[in-house]
Amino acid sequence: MILSHIVAVSENEVIGKDNDLLWHYSEDLNYFKKRTTGKIMIMGRKTFESLKKPLPKRFHIVISRQNIDSPHENVKFVNSLSEAYQLADKMTLSSDQWPEEVMIVGGGQIYKESLKDADFLYITRIPGEYQGDTFYSLNIPAEFKIAFSQFSNEVPGLRYEIWSKERKDD
Numbered sequence: 580m581i582l583s584h585i586v587a588v589s590e591n592e593v594i595g596k597d598n599d600l601l602w603h604y605s606e607d608l609n610y611f612k613k614r615t616t617g618k619i620m621i622m623g624r625k626t627f628e629s630l631k632k633p634l635p636k637r638f639h640i641v642i643s644r645q646n647i648d649s650p651h652e653n654v655k656f657v658n659s660l661s662e663a664y665q666l667a668d669k670m671t672l673s674s675d676q677w678p679e680e681v682m683i684v685g686g687g688q689i690y691k692e693s694l695k696d697a698d699f700l701y702i703t704r705i706p707g708e709y710q711g712d713t714f715y716s717l718n719i720p721a722e723f724k725i726a727f728s729q730f731s732n733e734v735p736g737l738r739y740e741i742w743s744k745e746r747k748d749d
C-alpha cells in the first residue's frame with residue numbers, strides 16, 4: 580500500500596473553516612477527482628461530514644472514536660488510524676478493484692497524525708491568505724523531496740506540487 584496525502588492549502592497554511600473549504604476552484608476540484616477516483620480514501624469524521632454525501636466511485640474509510648454504522652456500501656467507519664491502514668491494506672491486497680495507492684484526504688487532525696506514514700504529498704498551493712480554523716503545515720519534513728511543481732493554466736498563482744518521500748535504500 581502506498582499512502583498519499585492530497586490537500587489544498589493557502590499561503591498561511593489554512594485548509595478550512597467551520598468544517599468547510601474557504602475557496603472554490605473547479606480546476607482543483609477536478610484535480611482532486613482525478614487523483615482519487617477509483618481509489619480508497621481515508622478521512623476524519625469531520626471531513627466526511629463536510630462532504631454531505633459519499634463521493635461516487637471511491638471507497639471511504641472514516642475514522643471516529645464513536646462506533647458508527649454507515650448505510651452506504653462505499654463507507655466504513657473505523658476507530659483508529661491503524662485500523663484504517665489495516666482495512667485499506669487488506670482491500671488493496673485482496674481485490675484488483677482497489678489500486679495500491681490509498682489517498683488520505685484530511686482533515687487537519689488526520690493529516691497531522693498520518694504525515695509520518697505518507698509516501699507522497701499532493702499539495703495544491705492556493706494563492707493568498709485566509710482566516711481559518713484548520714491548518715496544514717507547509718514545513719515539509721526534509722525526508723520529502725519535490726518531484727513535480729506546476730502552475731495552473733487557469734488560476735494565477737495556484738500551483739500543484741507533488742512531494743515524494745526518499746526511500747532509505749535510494
Ligand SMILES: NC(=O)c1ccc[n+]([C@@H]2O[C@H](COP(=O)([O-])OP(=O)(O)OC[C@H]3O[C@@H](n4cnc5c(N)ncnc54)[C@H](OP(=O)(O)O)[C@@H]3O)[C@@H](O)[C@H]2O)c1
Pocket residue numbers: 585586587588593594595596597598599600622623624625626627629642643644645658659660684685686687688689690692713
Ligand atoms: N483544504 C483541504 O484540502 C481539506 C481537505 C480535507 C478537509 N479540509 C477541511 O478540514 C476541516 C476538518 O478537519 P478537522 O481537523 O477539523 O477534522 P478531521 O481530521 O476531518 O476529523 C476529526 C475527527 O476524526 C476523528 N479522529 C481523529 N483522530 C482520531 C484518532 N486517532 N482515532 C480515532 N478517531 C480520530 C475524530 O472523530 P470523532 O469526533 O467522531 O471521534 C475527530 O473529531 C474542514 O474545515 C474541512 O473542510 C480541508
